[in-house]
Amino acid sequence: MSSRQLMTFLSENLSSLKEKGLYNEIESLQGANGPIITLNQRILINLSSNNYLGLATDQRLKNAAQEAILAYGVGAGAVRSINGTLDLHLELEEKLAQFKSTEAAIVYQSGFNCNMGAISAVMNQEDAILSDELNHASIIDGCRLSRAKIIRYRHSDMDDLRNKAKQARDSVTFKKIMVITDGVFSMDGDLAKLPEIVSIAKEFDLITYVDDAHGSGVLGEGAGTVKHFGLSDRIDFQIGTLSKAIGVVGGYVAGKKELIQWLKLQSRPFLFSTASTPADVAACIAAIELLSKDTQLNQRLWENADYLKTGLTKLGFQIGNSETPITPCIIGDEFKTQTFSRRLFEEGVYAKSIVFPTVPRGTGRVRNMPTAAHTKEMLDEALSVYEKVGKELRIIP
Numbered sequence: 001m002s003s004r005q006l007m008t009f010l011s012e013n014l015s016s017l018k019e020k021g022l023y024n025e026i027e028s029l030q031g032a033n034g035p036i037i038t039l040n041q042r043i044l045i046n047l048s049s050n051n052y053l054g055l056a057t058d059q060r061l062k063n064a065a066q067e068a069i070l071a072y073g074v075g076a077g078a079v080r081s082i083n084g085t086l087d088l089h090l091e092l093e094e095k096l097a098q099f100k101s102t103e104a105a106i107v108y109q110s111g112f113n114c115n116m117g118a119i120s121a122v123m124n125q126e127d128a129i130l131s132d133e134l135n136h137a138s139i140i141d142g143c144r145l146s147r148a149k150i151i152r153y154r155h156s157d158m159d160d161l162r163n164k165a166k167q168a169r170d171s172v173t174f175k176k177i178m179v180i181t182d183g184v185f186s187m188d189g190d191l192a193k194l195p196e197i198v199s200i201a202k203e204f205d206l207i208t209y210v211d212d213a214h215g216s217g218v219l220g221e222g223a224g225t226v227k228h229f230g231l232s233d234r235i236d237f238q239i240g241t242l243s244k245a246i247g248v249v250g251g252y253v254a255g256k257k258e259l260i261q262w263l264k265l266q267s268r269p270f271l272f273s274t275a276s277t278p279a280d281v282a283a284c285i286a287a288i289e290l291l292s293k294d295t296q297l298n299q300r301l302w303e304n305a306d307y308l309k310t311g312l313t314k315l316g317f318q319i320g321n322s323e324t325p326i327t328p329c330i331i332g333d334e335f336k337t338q339t340f341s342r343r344l345f346e347e348g349v350y351a352k353s354i355v356f357p358t359v360p361r362g363t364g365r366v367r368n369m370p371t372a373a374h375t376k377e378m379l380d381e382a383l384s385v386y387e388k389v390g391k392e393l394r395i396i397p
Helices: 004-019 059-072 080-084 087-100 111-122 137-146 158-170 194-204 257-266 268-272 278-293 296-315 334-346 376-392
Strands: 036-039 042-046 104-108 128-132 149-153 177-182 207-211 237-241 251-255 327-332 364-368
Touching (some): 059 278, 087 104, 087 237, 087 278, 104 111, 104 268, 111 137, 111 177, 111 207, 111 237, 111 251, 128 158, 149 158, 158 177, 158 194, 177 194, 194 207, 251 257, 257 268, 278 296
Parallel strands (some): 128 177, 177 207
Antiparallel strands (some): 036 042, 104 251, 237 251, 327 364
């Protein structure tokens, strides 16, 4: 029997979310997550997936996964530190290190686990972390878990970062100081100012940490934001995901050999979670090999992103300052944002509304994620729907 206190808490707060326009309905797909999806028996153009390169449904990755299941089974059978490390895991880590131009890499079961494990393995209550105010939730939670002093700096404000770095260093309070940022900010699509961050880090002897979840496979010929800026040898921690552009699931940290050795000995998600499945690891290997040899998928992604951005801008939508395929249509009001998303759905386009607490209050948006798998015909149809619904709700002239 459920506690009365619990049921009262749940009932009151679920009702409050609905009243504020913050209640999120979670829907399930009938079939694969590609450029066209089936949801509630309806066929829709999909603009809400992180499947940037379309690799989640790529036959080459499917074949690699199937072969791994036949050879290794469906699970690794143990944590990595006991006997769950397969030769496949080591092969993937070697290929990731080469791909990211680092000495070594470590693979985790998710990108979220990377940040939870890596930050707390190095930083503690004697340290400080300078964190961009728009960093991803997994960074925020990883910082909290470390018990380090968290010092937030204004989003991409290098003067504020420098001032706070100086204050932290001059205080002589902290043993280690880290600056941590997303490479690509997932709600707006803008890039971190990595050259300036590296310069400030050098001046104040800061550890540098970049979560490149939305940059890997997208920028720097696929190798990510750090390579895009030519800083592969200047960033201590390069964090990436295997579940977005790579198309599978998992995450990784790339860096110096000694760092990776330390994480394999000290990061708790690595030590206490069963290793990634053979099928997932094999599919990731196939994806990395594909990206290392073929740039056409990356080129198609950018062509489609530019095409959609140009179309939305011409229609009069506010798409912010995105420098990546992430294309927000910023509506503002939470209720209007969710209404806009529902109307798009009714007209055949799946573009999910993003509202508080994922983004600040009053900045609700529908976030579009064009992929390499979309055709121009799909994007034209989506733009036609955007125009119809935008005018209907008086979002555009």
